[in-house]
Amino acid sequence: MLRNIFLKTIRDYRLQILILGGWVALLMLFIVQAYTSLFSGPDRIKLMADYKKGIQGLSFFIGKGYDTDTLGGFITIEVMGIVPVVLAIFALMVGSAIIRGEEEKGSLDLLLSMPHSRTSVLLQKWAGMVIVLCSIGLISWLGLIGGAISSNLTLDAELAAVAHLNMVLLALIFGSLALLFGQLVESRKTAAGWTGGILAATFLMNSLADTINSLQWLGYFTPFHYYSLSKPLVPSIGTDWGAMAIQAAILIPLVLAAVVLYVRRDHSGAFNLSKNGKAVLTKGYYEVTEPNSLWLANNFGFGLKTALPGLLIWGLGISAYILIIMSSFNNLRDSMIPLLGSDLYKQLGFQALATNENILSALLLLFMMLLCAAYAVVQVASWTVEENEGRLELILSTPESRWRLLTIRFSVTMLSSALMIGITAVTYALSSGLFDVAVDTGKSVEAFFGLWIVCVIVEAIGFGLAAFGPGWAVAICSGLVVLSYIVQVLASALNLPEWMINLSVFHQYGTPLVNGLAWTPQFIMLTLSAILVIVAGFRFWQRDIAK
Structure with missing residues (x-):
């Protein structure tokens, strides 16, 4: 898997694919077992009614529930609201690492010394991130289908695959956004932090838009809105292919902007519209001011300073x-x-x-x-x-x-x-x-x-x-x-x-x-x-x- 940059990127995350995918698959299996245990016995109808009331009371935090008496509706409300956030966090970490992170490590210097254009490097690494996220989604899908089969429950495998594709598209948006921010800042942590802040803000905006009628317009500015429009496992909602197409379309300007900025900026630097920055060269040598901050006096102070933001x-x-x-x-x-x-x-x-x-x-x-x-x-x-x-x-x-x-x-x-x-x-x-x-x-x-x-x-x-x-x-x-x-x-x-x-x-x-x-x-x-x-x-x- 070292023949090209694309395969090398996938290889670098093979362990994370197996571990994160395995944990999500295990979560899917647990949720299916929970559905069987919760809604079994003579009080099944009453338990389902209580559960539906509970979902309505907590709709601000976990979203609106539909067809919660079905396995697909139960999985959608219990899992398909949390797992995409976890996958998006992982995606933004990958997106901030594949270019900016490797620049910080110095490994990208060697790669760019070979006959590879910057455009090719970025696109191959982005494509590798796509396969990494799809692989995690595939393992999760296998866990969900396996859980349904082991519990003798009916679940449409194709609809489950579409639900996972919807989840991967959402994660890719934040991974691509982190890749774009990596071209604008000089630190992987900063790129990931900005993307994480946008993830949290858009998640809250979508929750408010779903709950308060006067704020419904906010939802159109969040990726979570278009993700939530499709609920393939819920019979009464189904798949909104238009919303999924919008998610895919959002990826195009993000990736194109990242490519344009990457090919125009200095290596290990950030994109700057102005070339007339402060002069750092004085009398033929670089002037470096010795740090005198208390934060840099020892490792404890430096570690605390790093943790403060x-x-x-x-x-x-x-x-x-x-x-x-x-x-x-x-x-x-x-x-x-x-x-x-x-x-x-x-x-x-x-x-x-x-x-x-x-x-x-x-x-x-x-x-x-x-x-x-x-x-x-x-x-x-x-x-x-x-x-x-x-x-x-x-x-x-x-x-x-x-x-x-x-x-x-x-x-x-x-x-x-x-x-x-x-x-x-x-x-x-x-x-x-x-x-x-x-x-x-x-x-x-x-x-x-x-x-x-x-x-x-x-x-x-x-x-x-x-x-x-x-x-x-x-x-x-x-x-x-x-x-x-x-x-x-x-x-x-x-x-x-x-x-x-x-x-x-x-x-x-x-x-x-x-x-x-x-x-x-x-x-x-x-x-x-x-x-x-x-x-x-x-x-x-x-x-x-x-x-």
Whole structure:
């Protein structure tokens, strides 16, 4: 697979294809099993009615549900709203890496020294990204069809394939957008950050457009709107080929613009309309100012400075979500009270208590603990990319021990997680008072402290995996987080054994707003985190870098 750039790009992501595709396929299999377990028995009709009410009450967060009594409708509402976002995040990471990322590593210098035009290089790498995403979609499709067959359920394989194609088109838009931004900025992280911000903003815009009639016009400016118009697995909606064609058409200007900018800019530079920038050459030599910032005094300060933009974006983004919940809490409370008493919600582990704490646990913390775990995975990715892109070699060429470096970086991840959660906690406290939502202060503090522990254990697992394989650590860690979340949410529905449920990080977090934080599991997770970091330190100390 090294005959050309196209095949080499696919080869570079073969491990990510298998891991991410495998985890998504496993998720599809779990959801099919959940459908069978939830809607079986003599109370099937009542459970389906309760589920439909629940979907209507949470339509702002998970979208509108159609034909939820069918397997296709159930899969669409449960999976086809979340998996495309995950795939889009992966796509923007790939899109920002295939050109800008390789420039940062220096590998593109060698490639361009060979008889390959810049246009050919970019287009072959983009085509490779297309095949990578399609391969993940294919594995996911196989998992969905396999789950339906194993459960003796009927599901149209062709319609399932169209649904996955729709999902891949959405991911390609954000991957291509990241590729375009990579030509405008000088950092892969900046390109990925801008694209991620647009992804989050357009997702929220589409949610608002679907919920508030006066804002429906916003939807036309978001890729998610055209994605959501097609629901191939839902009998009453079907496929909107025009909307899918619009998604495909959006790709054309993005890729063309990326090509035009790439062939016109300097290598390792950013596209600039003006050629008259500041002069950097003085008296025949480059003038370099010695850095005197406190952020650059040591690795801890530099690591924290690097983490600050990310933790602010995540903290403020989750804070915006908290403000939305708190500002509309009274309306949501009225719709949630009857739902929490339904048989379906009891199966999913919610208590039939009409307290503010119980409702916030269902509406807020259930989502926040997953977001905090996702932030922890991003922190792990920041550590692994340092080694994968060769930057650790320069750091370790100085008199800096490996033990000290790993300990400093893990300390930075813990502190950044604490700061991010602190921002959300302050927002929670202020908004609960501003919108007159009475909550237990002590249990609220415990709930946010527990979120930090969730971050720490996920980061420790990620650092432990990275010590053995930095290339696949993030994919494995992400899969474990998704699986742990599924085990927690669908434990009752799937009749999972107790030992498996206890392995879930989210199960050990519990419902601290209602019952308080169970301190014994928290101390155990902190102890395990310390052990994992020690193991990671020994392994990192012994092995070769990037091996």
